[in-house]
Amino acid sequence: QVQLVESGGGLAQPGGSLRLSCAASGFTFSSYGMSWARQAPGKGLEWVSNIYSDGSNTYYVDSVKGRFTISRDNAKNTVYLQMNSLKPEDTALYYCAKGTTTTAWDAYDYWGQGTQVTVSS
Secondary structure, rough: OOOEEEOOOOOOOOOOEEEEEEEEEEEOOHHHOOEEEEEEOOOOOEEEEEOOOHHHHEEEEHOOOEEEEEEOOOOEEEEEEEEEEOOOOOEEEEEEEEEEOOOOOOOOEEEEEEEEEOOOO
């Protein structure tokens, strides 16, 4: 069955960095776009970033552009989110999601359990 397992969350100081990983299994990883989304305390789910199945295109919500980088290693069935220059407003539960197409723009059919990121001094 499809599994998405996030890791790498934790506590970071403002201006610090974290690297999230999402290990995928149970499907042909290289055939699907992947996304990261987040949910801050008391707020709704927010899309953060997409990456195409072959890694050729990436997209970001405006609030993280220039600070976050999404990437993937299709040989390792893993998608990453490198987060630099972290801000307190980045505090959230971060989820990875499997798209239903090569771009991940249409819909998502599987989600991980989430990894908590807390940015605080």
